[in-house]
Amino acid sequence: MEPVTKNLPVIAMRGLNVFPRMNTSFDLERPISVHALERAMENGEEIFLVTQREIGVEQPEEKDLYEIGTVARVTQILRVSDRVLRVMMAGACRARLKRLWQREPFLQAQVELIDEPATSRHSKRTEAMLRQTYASVTEYAELAQKLPDDVYAAILSTNDPGYLADFIAQQLNLRYQDKQDILDELRPLPRLQRMNEILRREIEVTAMEQDIESKVRSRVGKIQKDFVLREQIKVLQNEIGEGGEDEELDEYREKISKAHLSEEVERKLLKDVDKLAKQPFGSAEASVLRNYLDTCMEMPWGEETKERASVDAARKILDRDHYGLQKVKERILEFIAVRQLNPEAKGQILCLVGPPGVGKTSIALSVAKAMNRKVARLSLGGVRDEADIRGHRKTYIGAMPGRIIEAISRSGSMNPLLVLDEVDKMGSDGRGDPASALLEVLDSEQNYAFRDHYLEIPVDLSRVMFIMTANTLDTIPRPLLDRMEIIEIPSYTDEEKVQIAQRHLLPKERQANGLTASSLRVDESAIRAAIALYTRESGVRSLERQLGKICRKAAMQLATSDVKRVAVTEKNIKDFLGAPRAAQEKIPEKDLVGVVNGLAWTEVGGEILPVEVGVMDGSGKVELTGNLGDVMQESCRAALSCLRQRAQELGIAPDFNKTKDIHIHFPEGAIPKDGPSAGIAIATAVLSALTGQAVHRDVAMTGEITLRGRVLAIGGLREKTMGALRAGVHTVILPKENEKDLDEIDPLVREKLRFVPVETVDAVFAEALVLPEKCTAAAHESYLPPVQESAHSALRAGEMS
Known part of the structure; x- marks a missing residue:
């Protein structure tokens, strides 16, 4: 028999299924559904009801609809409001969606009607399946108690397997996906079997829900019972005059009385204990108060270690634990000497600054050992929240005191030494600036009454000694830096x-x-x-x-x-x-033209920074290579401008910037280079390349240059000179303003190197460039100004070293 197909208007149901031979009522609100209903009423035809796969889809397409739905007739329409219609439908038969060929202004599709296959109602399998279904429905009705008596009676009086499965699915409160499974099954007996599986699952879930509900009800009842009994005990104790204070509150009061607290703090804590006594058992406020009182009682109120302010003992400990660092040790011993003469002096704030791995933290721990102070470390690296320093308000969930109070509590003393590591690596964001929160902690004029947000009581930090560690001062805010005394820890020599x-x-x-x-x-x-x-x-x-x-x-x-x-x-x-990982830096084997040994400071110490310059015929282009930062690029431009202004005095062509292409290159291009210290090295290399005069291989130089040829001071001289010595340099040219820093250089380095302080770039050229062995006065003047001849002679004789 050929299947019957029809073109029918379609209503896409959201979370609702309609079964054949069942009456169903529902509300229509979407315009496409209302228009489909009106079309069906106008033509007096049936309408196809099919369920959407996803409830949230407003304009469904064919892929958004299930394949099997129900053809139904409209039996009643009631207008609920201007936009909502309530309709009653009578399901006729199942149908399969073949093609959704219209989406506007309403859905219309070609559907194929499905006939219900016949089932033998007297077979043993059918009878067994019907009995199993009746038993499952009876168990579900007793357990859920949601099934009306007339529906239950109708189920027990039905012996058609297909109709029975549809009727149960229509009447029970199931998920629309489960109902669609029943609708999709076209064979009556498997459909009833699937309905049995869904019923068994619903029975198990319902039983579990009732078990959980009974446990919750039992627990709540026990809590209420305990609360009532406790309140009755309190009332009875008050009646017989024994008082209502329990052991916990007495323990808190005893701890507060024994702690060495000020009158203000003691009054505040006793007030919180009284507040805790008035709280009902199990309340959230009581839990907050207990945590607060426990935290306050863990603080070492009034407990201080006896300080050992002995310079001799401290010197022995520092010398035993650390080699070298004489200036650092001397400054720490001066501090201990002051404590020896004035034990009541306020706590000091020292900041140890130096490269990684030089022993900043271990020095701080040795100071604590030398002074017989308890010590606590806290790292500030990556801290971005002000509450990490000051704590959270105790009313917040998960509130806790700040790191300063936590460290004092951990140390077990009110006069510990707190080591604040990585103070230069703090951040800030929308939750506050922790560096600003540290200002009060480190200010000796304010920290005698530091108030943590969690404790809300004054804590005296004036007896605490703070030692900070940092790798650099550049990222520390100026107001915070102003409260610390800086002690620089230099790099170690070999x-x-x-x-x-x-x-x-x-x-x-x-x-x-x-x-x-x-x-x-x-x-x-x-x-x-x-x-x-x-x-x-x-x-x-x-x-x-x-x-x-x-x-x-x-x-x-x-x-x-x-x-x-x-x-x-x-x-x-x-x-x-294994194979060596760090190549030994060496100066060139012979004097070269356009190659100068510069000096650079890096995080791992000082090292040689070669500068290479090539000059070619061209149109005045300047090429800069070697991964240079903005400051280094500006140094290159300043050096070129300085040479152009002195072209006539130096004996180079005045128009070299138009006829020559200059390439300035810094080897090791993968390493970023930046900083104001390579100006004179660049100028010397360019002049050497333009004049063809070689540069002494054993000379290294550091200093920045101005357009007028003046040499400016630089930093990191100690590390740079150590790098020069490692590379085999014999002479170091440095700015005259850095002559005062020679005392900071290691004695071994100072003994093996010759230092040439210079004020102008002319003195640099006179020292660095190689003179021809037989040089006439005219040739000499071709690249050296007459006014510098005396300076050149003096430098060569070593008078200015």
Whole structure:
């Protein structure tokens, strides 16, 4: 028999299913649904009801609708409001959506009618399925108690499997996806079987819901019962005169009375205890008050360690724990001497500034040991929230005191030494500026009554000693920097690193790896090779890791072979550390034209910064390469302008900027370079390339240049001179204004290098450029101004060094 197809208006149902041979009422609001109903009423035809896959779709397409729906007739229409119609439909038969060929102004589709297949109502399988369904419906009705009696009776009186499955799905409050499963199944007996599966699942879920509800009801009843009994006990205690205070409140009052608190603080805490006594059991406010009182009682009120202000004892501890750093130790000993003479002095705020790995934090811990103060460390790196310093209001969920109060509580003393690491790495965002919150903490005129947002009671921080550590001062706000005394910790020289490795690092690594001095011997030459070829740093962290690697390799040899003793020398260090990782910086092997040894400061110390200049015939183009920052590029332009202004005096063509192309290159292009210190090196290299005069290979220079040829002061002279010595430089040209900094240079470096302070760029040229062996006065004047001849002679004789 050929299937019957019809073109019918369509109503897309949202979260609702209509079954054949069932009456259903629902509301229509969408214009496409209302228009489809009007079209069906005008033509007196049926209408196709199909469910949407997703409820939220407003303008459904064919892919948004299920395939199987129901053809129905309109039996009644009631207008509820101007936009809403309530309709009653009588389902006729199932139908399959073949094609949705119209979407505006209403949905219209070609549908295929589906006939209900016949089922043998007297087979054993059908009878068994019907009985199982009746039993499941009976169990569900007893459990849920939501099924009306007339519906229950109608179910038990039905013996048509297909109709029974549709009727149960229509009457029960199921998900529309489950109802659609029933609608999609065209065979009556499998449809009833699927309905049984859904019923079993609903019975299990309903039973679980009732079990959870009963447990909740039981728990709430117990809490209410406990509350009533506690209140009755309080009333009875008051009646017989025993008072209503429990042990917890008495314990709080005893702790407060024994703590050495000021009158204001004690009154405030006792008031909170009285407030806690009035709270009903289990209330949220009682929990907040308990946490607050517990935090306050954990503070070491009135507890202070007896300070040992002995300069001699402190000197012994500092010398034992740290090698070198004489100026740093001297400043700390001065501070201890002041404490020895005036024990009542307010707490000081010191800031140790230096590269990573030079021992800033360990120095702070040694100071605490020397002064017999308890110590607590807190890192401020990455802190962006002001509440980390001042704490949160205790009314917030999860509130806690700030890091300062937490550190004092952790230290167990009211006069500890607090080490605030990485103070230069604090941030700020919309939640506040933690650096500004530190201003009150570090101000000795204010911190005698510091109020944390959580505690809300004054805490005396004037007895606390603060030591900050930072890698740089550039990112610390000026108001905060003004409250600290800066102590700069410089980079270590190679000699200092050797001593530190022999005295501290190597014994520590031997012990950590289970070795002894007799089982592992590391020569001084091996340590020097490790410093020169495997580490490039200001501190000693990488050196410590390399020594640890040597110890591990040695432990492997001792554990897996018959070797009883391992010796590490410069010759066999590659067997332990592999190929060298840091190339040794060296100056050129001979004097070159257009190549100058500049000096640069980096995070790992000072190093040689070669400047190469090439001059070619061209049209005056200037090429700058080598990953240069803005300051370095400006130094290049200033050096070129300085030479153009002095072209006649220096004997170079006045129009070289129009006839020559100049390429200024800084090797190691992957390394970013920036900073005002390469001006005279660039000018010397350009002049050498233009005149063809070579530059002394063993001369290095640092200093910034002005357009008038004046040499300006620079920073990082100590590190730069150490880098020059490592590279084999003999003479260092530096600005005259930096002559005062020569005292800061390591004595070993000062002994091996010759320093030439200069004020003008002419003196730089006179010292750096190589004169021809047989140079006439005219040739001399071709690149050296007459006014500088005396300066040149004096510099060559070493009178200005």
